[in-house]
Amino acid sequence: MICFSLYSAARATTQVYRRLLAPWSLTYPQYLVLAVLWTEGDQTIGSLGEAMQLDSGTLSPLVRRLERDGLVTKTRDADDERVVRVRLTDAGTALRAEIAPIHKKVAEIAGVGDLQHRELIAELREITARLHES
Structure with a gap:
């Protein structure tokens, strides 16, 4: 699910x-x-x-x-x-300067590269928008 x-x-x-x-x-x-x-x-x-x-x-x-x-x-x-x-x-x-780069560390831990990162964000934003519209 x-x-x-x-x-x-x-x-x-x-x-x-x-x-x-x-x-x-x-x-x-x-x-x-x-x-x-x-x-x-x-x-x-x-x-x-x-x-x-x-x-x-x-x-x-x-x-x-x-x-x-x-x-x-x-x-x-x-x-x-x-x-x-x-x-x-x-x-x-x-x-x-100290903690903003943490999001890159999380992406690294998750195994999400730069291109996949942008695609994943776009897809999640679309899902969020559609769910809010319903």
Whole structure:
């Protein structure tokens, strides 16, 4: 069944990330928040939630822990106090050089080369989009 294979692959991926991120005391979801900020820049909680496909109730504790650890800051938008903006601190930006390449290590462990990597990502995005449309 496709569902079991996707579930198993996701769990195995999470376990590898957990092991590789342990030296920095980061969880896989925290790493994903940082990755979005590294690639997309400052985000609102709403746009970050969209990128990660998480609701604010799940995302807010992740961001709070990253803020506590000095990797991000949260500020209220000057034009709309209901909007919370998240941005990297200098420490969060500096961490990129150390841990951003972990995704390449995971691909290597999984035996996924560069071409296969791009094809796999495209296929998974298509599957995700079709499932969201249903």
